[in-house]
Amino acid sequence: MKFGGSSVADAARIDAAAQIVIDAANRATSGMPVVVLSALKGATDELIRAAADATVGEAGFRERVKELRQQHLDVASELLRSPEAMHNSLSERFTELGDILHGVELVRECTLRTRDLVMSFGELLSSELFAAVLRDRGANARFYDPREFIRTDSGHGSARVNRPLSYERMRETLEEREGIAVVPGFIAATASGVTTTLGRNGSDYTASLIGAGLGVEHVEIWKDVDGVLSADPRYVPEAFVIDHMSFEEAAELSYFGAEVLHPATMLPVQELDIPVIIRNTLNPSAPGTRISNESSGAELITGIASVEDVTIVNVEGTGMVGMPGVAARLFSALARADVTVLMISQASSEHTVCLVFRSQDVAKALRELEHELAPELASREIERFDVQEKMEIVAVIGEGMRGKPGVSGRLFGALGESKISVHAIAQGSSERNISFVVSGADRERTLRTVHTAFFCDQGG
Numbered sequence: 127m128k129f130g131g132s133s134v135a136d137a138a139r140i141d142a143a144a145q146i147v148i149d150a151a152n153r154a155t156s157g158m159p160v161v162v163l164s165a166l167k168g169a170t171d172e173l174i175r176a177a178a179d180a181t182v183g184e185a186g187f188r189e190r191v192k193e194l195r196q197q198h199l200d201v202a203s204e205l206l207r208s209p210e211a212m213h214n215s216l217s218e219r220f221t222e223l224g225d226i227l228h229g230v231e232l233v234r235e236c237t238l239r240t241r242d243l244v245m246s247f248g249e250l251l252s253s254e255l256f257a258a259v260l261r262d263r264g265a266n267a268r269f270y271d272p273r274e275f276i277r278t279d280s281g282h283g284s285a286r287v288n289r290p291l292s293y294e295r296m297r298e299t300l301e302e303r304e305g306i307a308v309v310p311g312f313i314a315a316t317a318s319g320v321t322t323t324l325g326r327n328g329s330d331y332t333a334s335l336i337g338a339g340l341g342v343e344h345v346e347i348w349k350d351v352d353g354v355l356s357a358d359p360r361y362v363p364e365a366f367v368i369d370h371m372s373f374e375e376a377a378e379l380s381y382f383g384a385e386v387l388h389p390a391t392m393l394p395v396q397e398l399d400i401p402v403i404i405r406n407t408l409n410p411s412a413p414g415t416r417i418s419n420e421s422s423g424a425e426l427i428t429g430i431a432s433v434e435d436v437t438i439v440n441v442e443g444t445g446m447v448g449m450p451g452v453a454a455r456l457f458s459a460l461a462r463a464d465v466t467v468l469m470i471s472q473a474s475s476e477h478t479v480c481l482v483f484r485s486q487d488v489a490k491a492l493r494e495l496e497h498e499l500a501p502e503l504a505s506r507e508i509e510r511f512d513v514q515e516k517m518e519i520v521a522v523i524g525e526g527m528r529g530k531p532g533v534s535g536r537l538f539g540a541l542g543e544s545k546i547s548v549h550a551i552a553q554g555s556s557e558r559n560i561s562f563v564v565s566g567a568d569r570e571r572t573l574r575t576v577h578t579a580f581f582c583d584q585g586g
């Protein structure tokens with residue numbers, strides 16, 4: 127059972143989450159639940175800001191740490207009958223955090239490694255607190271540090287997990303648990319015990335890793351929405367809950383939508399066919415969305431995802447014609463720059479290649495591309511890199527589109543009627559996904575137009 131940041135946002139929500147866990151433990155017939163927690167809502171962002179402040183010698187980080195400390199102490203006071211012991215242990219953690227940030231302030235440098243250490247406090251704190259709340263309610267609950275059993279490489283900020291080794295250690299540690307195990311999500315360690323993190327929103331991934339390692343019946347991911355919705359509810363109020371969908375569909379949605387699930391979540395559980403159920407802490411009686419090997423059965427599309435703030439880079443020129451060599455160099459340059467290409471499209475004239483990046487990656491990507499293609503730029507075989515900023519990728523996703531004509535017609539027809547101009551299009555041969563790029567200013571209109579075009583007769 128994994129509870130995300132919004133499920134542990136404040137005392138009331140933590141109380142509700144604890145009740146959900148205790149009810150599940152009381153009902154359990156085979157083995158006690160393992161609970162994976164995120165940091166309190168906003169805590170990770172606040173820790174990142176504190177580290178950034180300390181790096182430039184901005185004393186404001188002390189105030190941030192003080193407020194975070196008070197927030198945690200207040201939750202303990204509200205939820206525990208005798209909070210003193212918890213207050214002491216929280217205070218100790220905050221003293222340690224303050225010392226680390228003071229070190230950053232002194233050396234005016236925060237490596238990714240140190241940043242991981244700073245971020246790890248969010249999950250450590252929420253989990254210790256949560257375990258104490260469960261015990262206060264009479265449950266047998268124990269805190270486990272995932273750095274003892276989730277082993278990663280040293281790719282700080284988004285480390286890669288050694289799954290076989292982690293599974294083995296996980297079993298040694300967690301299989302014999304007698305009560306409820308409470309585990310911080312998001313954090314792990316290298317072979318030499320250095321703290322790493324699994325990438326933003328990584329707690330979902332921690333939960334599926336533990337689920338796969340222990341071979342559980344199912345993994346529950348508790349959020350603040352009734353399940354995976356047909357589109358981002360912040361932009362499409364008429365979005366509805368998708369009852370069930372396949373791992374592939376969920377992976378496509380999370381890869382392109384980024385927000386509702388960490389994209390790696392499906393990987394460990396899919397191999398073992400362990401279902402993942404997305405549920406709502408604020409509405410525990412709702413059935414949620416079940417992700418398994420069974421596809422949604424949706425007639426055409428299952429859902430719509432979107433990635434905000436992307437940039438298009440068009441590489442244009444006759445040098446691209448008959449381009450195997452150029453393409454290889456283009457992509458190895460991008461690999462060297464360590465940037466992910468979210469979408470690629472090339473018209474068959476071979477005159478241009480269109481690449482789409484997260485905006486934060488563009489400067490890095492352009493630098494490396496210009497370096498790699500310097501000879502072609504000098505000889506004008508490649509004329510220029512045309513850059514279009516503040517764009518948005520939208521993707522329609524679903525197994526139902528396979529082999530069915532007319533999906534693109536309906537999609538682009540609707541966009542045309544709404545006078546939304548499309549800057550690039552890509553469709554994988556899996557036919558599970560059609561992605562296109564529109565201007566960021568058209569985000570909401572695009573999502574709503576596409577939603578109406580495919581779902582006008584469903585949902586709210």
Ligand code: ADP
Binds near residue numbers: 348354356383387430
């Ligand atoms: P947590 O941190 O609690 O695990 P997140 O905030 O990371 O949860 O993810 C849940 C949020 O994702 C929702 O509140 C919603 O605003 C957003 N979201 C974006 N796209 C979708 C979607 N298709 N279905 C459900 N939620 C979505």
Ligand code: ASP
Binds near residue numbers: 326
């Ligand atoms: N706390 C981390 C984040 O905000 C991980 C997570 O919540 O899943 O990204």
Ligand code: MG
Binds near residue numbers: 130
């Ligand atoms: Mg989150």
